[in-house]
Amino acid sequence: MRLIAPSVLSADFANLGRDVEMLNRSDADWVHVDVMDGRFVPNISFGFPVMEPLHQLSTKPLDVHLMIVHPEDYVERFCDAGAWSVGFHLEAVDDPMPAIRAIREKGCRTCLTVNPDINFTRLYPYLEEVDMVLLMSVFAGFGGQRFIPDTLDKVRAVRKEIDSRGLKTMIEVDGGVNIDNAGLLFEAGADVLVAGSSVFHAPNPEEAIRQLKQAESR
Numbered sequence: 001m002r003l004i005a006p007s008v009l010s011a012d013f014a015n016l017g018r019d020v021e022m023l024n025r026s027d028a029d030w031v032h033v034d035v036m037d038g039r040f041v042p043n044i045s046f047g048f049p050v051m052e053p054l055h056q057l058s059t060k061p062l063d064v065h066l067m068i069v070h071p072e073d074y075v076e077r078f079c080d081a082g083a084w085s086v087g088f089h090l091e092a093v094d095d096p097m098p099a100i101r102a103i104r105e106k107g108c109r110t111c112l113t114v115n116p117d118i119n120f121t122r123l124y125p126y127l128e129e130v131d132m133v134l135l136m137s138v139f140a141g142f143g144g145q146r147f148i149p150d151t152l153d154k155v156r157a158v159r160k161e162i163d164s165r166g167l168k169t170m171i172e173v174d175g176g177v178n179i180d181n182a183g184l185l186f187e188a189g190a191d192v193l194v195a196g197s198s199v200f201h202a203p204n205p206e207e208a209i210r211q212l213k214q215a216e217s218r
């Protein structure tokens with residue numbers, strides 16, 4: 001699959017409605033929603049009050065990425081707030097299963113993620129349990145960081161593991177995605193690419209989304 005999920009973290013919040021309408025018109029598949037609490041990551045973004053207009057205005061599924069401590073306390077509220085998919089960090093919890101079950105029981109898709117310094121094979125025991133795994137290609141916390149190249153090898157390894165077990169689990173990659181690495185990531189086996197600054201800071205964001213989707217390996 002080749003899906004693009006622009007991250008509204010890089011949108012213009014004074015014109016959020018305009019930016020969401022652009023995404024509605026565009027080839028974007030999902031809208032990525034980065035929630036940061038200033039505890040799990042050294043930055044604070046937004047929460048429920050911003051979910052509301054996104055849910056009202058977006059015609060695309062909301063792919064929520066929780067970068068918060070104790071995600072198990074909040075996952076259900078994000079489902080109620082209109083999330084289509086809710087993802088949280090494995091390293092933020094002792095046991096991810098209660099939160100995974102809670103998300104699933106709300107009828108949302110489940111996603112488990114790890115930062116670049118966490119061994120990605122720690123996701124393997126949960127590949128059967130979640131709809132998607134998210135490999136961070138920058139350290140969670142800020143948009144506009146540089147892509148970490150060894151993510152490509154991680155994507156290949158996880159792809160191999162998923163395929164060898166005959167699973168349908170999707171692979172998402174988040175951080176520093178641009179036209180130079182998007183084709184390589186898709187070729188390595190990624191299904192969904194999150195892109196913040198390379199979309200919203202482009203002269204023509206709609207065109208940037210189209211190009212990311214069709215990116216060839218260079």
Ligand code: DX5
Pocket residue numbers: 007009010032034065138139140141142143144145174175176177194195196197198
């Ligand atoms: C980083 C967030 C990302 C971020 C991506 O903590 O999880 O989703 O918005 O932004 P870019 O594409 O600019 O790296």
Ligand code: ZN
Pocket residue numbers: 007032033034065174194
């Ligand atoms: Zn994200």
